[in-house]
Structure formats: C-alpha cells, structure tokens
C-alpha cells in the first residue's frame with residue numbers, strides 16, 4: 001500500500017536542514033510560476049478557455065459547494081487508494097489527462113516525454129494526446145512500467161484513424177480515449193486576440209508527421225514541405241462522430257474504448273449501450289463550449305446512468321481534496337489536467353511528478369483525517385451540497 005501522505009514528512013524534515021521545496025504544493029503559486037515560465041502566448045493557450053471562461057472558472061469553483069463529513073474512531077493508519085481499471089491494478093485513482101501542448105510546455109520542447117517520465121516515476125498513468133511533439137511510440141516507451149492510454153482525435157480519413165489506433169495498440173497502450181467534443185475548436189478569445197493556434201504553426205504534429213498513412217497523402221514528406229503537411233492536418237483533423245461510429249471503433253481494436261466528453265446521463269446510457277468500456281465525464285476544462293455547468297455538478301448523474309461501467313472524470317480538479325470529492329461522487333479515476341502541465345513548465349518531468357505527488361499526498365492525508373481508509377469508505381461517506 002502506498003503512503004502518499006509521507007511526502008509531507010519529507011518536506012518538513014528537509015526544512016529542519018534548511019532545505020525548502022523547489023516547487024509549490026498549492027495551485028495558486030504553481031499557476032503563477034508556470035505562467036511566468038510559459039510566457040504570454042503559451043499561457044494564453046494553456047490557461048485560456050472558451051468565451052468569457054465562465055464554464056472553465058466554474059469547473060474549479062463548484063468543488064467548493066460540495067463538502068465531506070469526517071468520521072471518527074476509525075483506524076486509518078493505512079489507506080488504500082488503489083483502483084482496478086480495464087483489468088489493471090493501479091496504485092492510485094488519478095491519471096494525467098491528455099493535454100495537446102505538453103510538448104511545448106518544457107524548455108526542450110519534449111514535454112510529452114517529460115510527462116511520460118513523470119508517469120514512470122509516480123505510477124500515475126499518462127493519457128497521451130494525439131497532438132504531440134514526440135511520436136506515440138517514444139512516449140509510450142518513456143512511461144516505463146506504468147500503463148498508458150492513448151487519446152484519439154479522430155481524423156476524417158478512416159485509414160489514418162485506424163493507423164493511429166493500431167500504432168497505439170501495437171506499442172502497448174491500454175485504452176483508446178476517443179474525444180467527442182473537439183471535432184472543431186471552440187471560440188477562445190485569448191488565442192484569437194493573439195491570433196495564435198499552435199497546430200497551424202506546425203507544433204505538436206509528430207503523431208501525424210510520423211504516420212505512414214498521413215505521409216502517403218502528401219506529395220513531399222513533412223520534413224521537406226511542412227506547410228503542405230500542416231494544411232493536410234487542418235483539412236482532415238476532426239471527424240464529426242455519431243453513435244453509429246462506435247461499431248467501427250469496436251471493429252478495429254480490442255482495446256477498451258473510452259468516450260471522453262460525456263456530460264448528460266442519456267449520453268452516458270447510450271455510450272454504455274454502444275459498448276463503451278468507460279465513460280469519461282469532462283467538458284474539456286471549459287475550453288470547447290462556454291455557458292455550461294461545472295462537470296463536478298453533473299458527475300453523480302453520469303455515474304448513476306453508467307451503471308457498472310467505470311466513469312473517468314476531469315475538469316477543474318486542482319487539489320487532492322477535489323480528487324476525493326470526485327471519487328466520493330462515484331468517479332473511478334480522476335484526471336489531472338492543467339496542474340501537471342504547469343508542473344512540466346516549471347520543472348519538466350520532476351515538476352510534473354511533484355504536482356502529482358502533492359495531489360496524492362493531500363488526498364491521502366484527507367482520507368486519513370476524515371476516517372476513510374479505503375475508496376469504498378470515501379464513496380459511502382459521499383459529499384453534501386453546501387449551497
């Protein structure tokens with residue numbers, strides 16, 4: 001059983017030798033240091049969201065209107081935060097959500113590799129995005145023994161979609177996460193005002209540029225004519241998916257299929273009926289549509305509608321406390337998004353690992369204090385709406 005909370009003692013003990021932590025443990029400080037490291041263009045892209053960003057902000061603030069009630073006289077000297085997912089036994093209930101500009105978040109522009117290394121050292125699975133500065137094969141290798149998932153932006157070209165899935169399957173990814181809410185880009189004022197869309201500048205294209213099907217559609221290889229390759233990417237990026245497409249996904253791979261972007265209980269039921277192996281409740285961190293409802297407020301209904309099918313969750317998770325609340329509402333696993341990318345920005349693999357470890361330490365210590373030694377107890381305790 002992992003003792004994630006022990007990180008606290010490490011920090012305090014180091015303090016007795018005059019050593020302060022290199023990285024912060026709270027989100028506000030992490031965010032401001034990361035924005036400094038990223039610079040204005042990347043900060044716009046990572047921190048920005050859709051419209052006036054109300055949905056994005058509410059995703060995070062809505063956690064505050066849910067509270068937990070502690071239980072006393074329970075032996076919590078040992079806590080078990082492990083979960084079963086797709087037949088895998090994972091040491092903790094969190095994973096790294098797919099972030100398409102991880103590659104650009106580190107100084108060396110290999111942020112996907114750094115995220116994978118953080119996954120290898122922490123045991124927290126990495127969901128690698130289609131949009132990457134390193135090919136998915138290299139990223140998978142860097143994850144070491146920790147299982148990884150591959151997130152698919154389904155291209156309009158079926159052969160290319162199949163090629164990406166097969167490559168992920170071949171190299172050992174454990175699930176395909178199909179993102180449903182991003183066949184086009186939402187209205188993002190910060191990026192529009194700066195007229196900056198990284199993909200059109202040739203960033204995070206390596207899964208396309210290294211793909212044999214993608215390359216076969218070009219007159220010249222991307223290394224010789226990057227402009228034509230980028231235009232091809234733009235032309236074939238986003239397939240509009242409907243429920244009928246599930247049959248095709250199930251026919252091309254034996255890997256579990258996870259549907260990302262489900263917020264309505266009817267969609268969760270439909271996903272289960274169509275054979276989804278997991279439902280991923282997320283609104284893309286408020287980047288795709290404004291005018292929505294915080295995902296945490298929708299989670300319980302999605303969990304109920306999904307029955308025995310596991311529900312993954314993200315959007316607005318900023319701390320270990322948020323993680324425990326989402327687990328209490330029935331999420332099987334909780335996705336960490338912007339916080340670990342900020343970790344990459346301030347400290348590469350080490351920074352991202354620090355962020356993940358801090359989140360797990362806070363979750364573990366909260367469970368200890370609240371008298372919840374297991375995730376089963378967390379779920380039994382549940383959360384209460386405060387306002």
Ligand SMILES: Cc1cc2nc3c(=O)[nH]c(=O)nc-3n(C[C@H](O)[C@H](O)[C@H](O)COP(=O)(O)O)c2cc1C
Pocket residue numbers: 045046047059097098099100101129130131151179260282283284285286287314315316317336337338339
């Ligand atoms: C900069 C950025 C890039 C993202 N890229 C992807 C992506 O490539 N694929 C995807 O499915 N989701 C992507 N997402 C959405 C995340 O997977 C996740 O749903 C979101 O970050 C959760 O919101 P939070 O970071 O505010 O907690 C991205 C999010 C951000 C912030």
